[in-house]
């Protein structure tokens with residue numbers, strides 16, 4: 001069905017010194033199921049670019065990265081050949097301005113670590129989007145979730161945004177279940193809270209319907 005499916009998954013890990021890093025609680029489970037089901041459904045060859053995770057799918061072209069900058073390079077190497085790109089990775093928004101080659105010494109009661117913004121990989125992919133290419137993003141929001149989702153959809157030129165409502169009842173990150181909304185330029189659909197394999201299946205159903213509409 002597709003010539004090349006490109007999926008980004010997992011957290012990114014931003015090194016501070018040889019033993020310390022910044023990261024987040026993404027498990028990579030949703031991305032794993034997305035890749036696994038693409039293979040199972042025979043949707044096309046999958047390139048799976050992932051940050052550090054224990055969930056590694058079989059039967060895909062696997063590219064393991066650590067930082068956002070490495071993930072960006074890996075995505076850019078394949079994006080032009082992909083007709084569907086799913087950016088399910090939880091990219092660290094910031095990294096340490098400086099990499100300290102020697103382990104930072106314990107010193108005063110307070111230290112200041114200066115952070116610098118990482119590139120927005122999905123925004124860049126949106127800017128270079130080809131006609132017919134489907135671009136899918138994820139978002140985790142805690143307030144004004146639909147307004148923020150619509151803004152993101154437009155800014156990043158997405159065909160579909162999988163919106164996690166992050167709350168005490170639905171942590172989303174690190175949980176095995178998730179409650180999401182499928183946000184498209186033409187409307188929003190709420191899915192029941194379900195296992196992440198179920199979320200992945202619903203996302204592929206939605207992508208198949210978008211691909212059918214595109215031609």
Ligand code: C5P
Nearest residue numbers: 087088089091119120121122137138139
């Ligand atoms: O703007 P926000 O971070 O909420 O957007 C989330 C979406 O953008 C996700 O699909 C995520 O993978 C992607 N993203 C990215 N590069 C970043 C931050 C987020 O590709 N630096």
